[in-house]
Amino acid sequence: MKRFRILKGLFTLAAACISYFALSQPPRGPFVVSPKVLPDKKVTFSYLAPLAREVKLSGGLFGASNVPMVKDSIGIWSVTVGPVRPDIYSYNFVVDGVNVMDPANEDFSPNERFKSSLFEVPGFTPTISSVRDVPHGSVNYEYYRSVEGTIGTVVVYTPPGYDNDPAKKYPVFYLISGTTDTEESFFKVAHTNFILDNLIAEGKAKPMIVVMPYGNMEARIAENKGEPKPADPIRDSPDGIVRMRRFSDDLTKNVIPFVDKTYRTVANRDSRAIGGFSRGGGQTLRTSFWNIDKFSWICAYAANLPTSELDGTYSAITSNAENTNKQLKLLWVSVGNEDFMYQDVAPFLNYLTAKKINYKSLITGGGHTWINVRSYLTETAQLLFR
Template sequence: MQLKLKPKINSEMHLTTVTRIVFTSIMLCLFFTGKAQPPKGPIVVSPQVLADKKVTFRYLAPTAREVKLAGGLFGASNVPMTKDSIGIWSVTVGPVRPDVYSYNFVVDGVSVMDPANEDFFPNERFKSSLFEVPGFTPMIHSIRNVPHGSVNYEYYPSVEGTTGTVVVYTPPGYDQDPSKKYPVFYLISGTTDTEETFFKAGRTNFILDNLIAEGKAKPMIVVMPYGNIEARVAHEKGDPTPPDPVRDSPDGLVRMRRFSDDLTKNVIPFLDKTYRTIANRDSRAIGGFSRGGGQTLRTSFWNMDQFAWICAYAANLPTSELDGTYSAITSNAEATNKQLKLLWVSVGNEDFMYNDVATFLNYLTAKKINYKSLVTGGGHNWPNVRTYLTETAQLLFK
């Protein structure tokens, strides 16, 4: 019988050999990984707000033939940019009036965000970039050294088995006293906006932080829902996004009703269950901009038992609808005035909605329905919306 003897292995020698193999493998990986990486390009700083309130924008595009800056709200509509020797295009504009603005670049005819800037304007379609020119004294929407609230993203069961989304602001101190309850402001963005727009572009959290710190606003919960139910349902089912309806059209009104039902039957019960809310109409406000303002007016008029505070930013209701659908509200001013703690309507004098809003206000005046209004300069834009939000937040729940 022949025995097969296994060779004796020197453990010290074996470990040394293995160590060398592993070390060599690591070095080879690092070498080839390094060889595979493209060279790093120049660091681009954009936008750069200068001390004199001028702003420099930069975009790296060595092979581009033409780059323009698009920022109409601060007077920079399709401004040509200049390319340097390493392919960075730049332009300096201003001085720019302190505020928060959106902008983008147009590269060889194609609109693009600023890749050097992480702040963007939430939108269903093209997302522009955002930047702030600070005021000479801190503005109401700027970060200040005050107690800050929290911003949470929440998901709730919605229509047709879909999942809805809301952004929720809770005021400073919310987590410190588990017995305290708060009034709620439901705040709705406009057409093509998302549930993030009042947060990121509207700066709702900073505005409320600052007003509460100054004692000008009551601590409140702010709930920011997504206004386009049809788009969300389509996305979750894998269907194409339906086109936006014509304002005040039959299809538009059907969608308004669907939003209203989702808010009152799904969002509000979810928020009242999840957060410490004061769950009655006297402690519940609703407001919105543009389409969100139309949703605000209709949702509140359809549900007068749910909301006592109404804030419409650049929005109206047609006279025919007021005389028809809401005749019980418009024909009895005394009862309506007792029900509503606030009916606010605001618009810019250059807004395309100005004439319609003016007609709406004249109608309310003729019907002796109490309201507060504010007409600002400017158009249908977020600098105005931040102003309207600041003014109305100081009136709510007082």
């Protein structure tokens, strides 16, 4: 009986504690599911904001630019749009004039500035960037010693089967994101790991390691010092070139040696590729041309080099097409015809043609988007290390 009374007392105390904490917590609002992709590929977005005066959906890439949402009786604003073409898209809500992420959605675009939410509209058959029932590689976050004593970060993809054969070595593709993007962008937004998984499973791409570094050394230095991120320089300006040189030095002197030491790489130029989007594409072209002894495969997505720079800094490369063509196994340049970079990329391609420098190009529709980048990555991954 005594033991029963003790247990009864404990249950009474526990009930009292539960009641206290329940009373002390603020009431929960309604449970919101957003977004919901419907079978017909229409998409419903919802946002709980009972006190808001106006809520809009901002998703211009899928035809929903500032679309008004309607509030129900319990304060949930909703709108259904589409059907939306299968792909991965970013969006946000505009609540009384303020941009906000979707709190019901855990997927978002990593960015130095505003982090928009992400969602995928699956295809009736799986797209190349979707999760498929194939062997999957691994994605690792790594830390290394970077510029000015800072700690740098890279995201590293290893292909399916990497851990099965400790003697096998792999070529490496260094893949660089654009301005305001981070080392996670090619992973979380482009789905690089799923694209490679699927291509490798189909026999369309060679198994490779993909290394995704952070492209903004100045932001890293400021962060390590507890200082605000410095403003981004004007593209192709002297300050911009200095920053690209700093990135190039970090990649070649810190990142590549770290990767070659940590992973089973084929550590020579013929087994090393570099690619990038936007600013990352500019870093790709400059880093590879500054270090032609380290890269045989170059992939520039929505990026170019100015003619004055080509004739000056890189004259050894541009004035001897025969030698350059022997050194490079691939020089790839791609851009959308609605991309603001198209007007700069087109003269760059004309320059390469005039100089008789071999290249492959892909001009698509669309603008400066990750939708296009996924397409470019898919195409170039199938060409590398062949």
